[in-house]
Amino acid sequence: MGATKSYQFSDHHNEMSALLKALAHPARVAIVEYLLKVESCICGDIVDHLPLAQPTVSQHLRELKNAGIIQGSVEGTAICYCLSEKALVKLKNYFGKLESKVKSKCC
Amino acid sequence: MGATKSYQFSDHHNEMSALLKALAHPARVAIVEYLLKVESCICGDIVDHLPLAQPTVSQHLRELKNAGIIQGSVEGTAICYCLSEKALVKLKNYFGKLESKVKSKCC
DNA sequence: TTACTTTATTGCAATATTACGATAAATGAA
């Protein structure tokens, strides 16, 4: 025991939770909002904008990339990161759907 | 080392990541969607709809409640759970804002 | 080539999460 019983849940539930898990850390929320704020891809200065060591930031970036939330492409000696619109659209649509269906007639 | 350095991030980043963290598990996504599906509050049969033991479900419900995503009220010998519209609106607006701002002009 | 810059990976310690058996608490019914 201790590990999430992923195999007991549907693909949909696992996919959504994986996407949300990628954003379930303040550093990763901060990275996403930073990429959004500069309105373009960022080459190389993400580490300087976070209060964490370089290996830690690299680890967070990898998690965001694995989840499909950001993309990275090699640009000379640096790497350019940018947001993946597809993932954000998916999240927007998901919560839009949830919110539109919710009825506030609770006991 | 090991613990998230919450104090290094803004309140906003911590609040958003906490809300998303509450949904970063397939069981909790499943609970939210189940509450949505029945379109009303559920009294007592959440445990039967999940492939987890009762103490585990109770733990997940508490996390959702602490995050403000669901509400629970005592109804006789059972407890009625329902979704909190406020949290879902917050999430919908957040991703709506992100998606509307994202520019897909990446390198 | 060497030196430099930037990012990734490795290895590990500290902490957090997940899951569940056992048990407690709370309520209703008999």
Place this chain on the structure above:
DNA sequence: TTCATTTATCGTAATATTGCAATAAAGTAA
């Protein structure tokens, strides 16, 4: 009261996450 039902909590084991120093890898520049 006692019994049954339902949910919460405690305790603990297994696993996952977080963070960083050290180091590697990959590229540019001289």
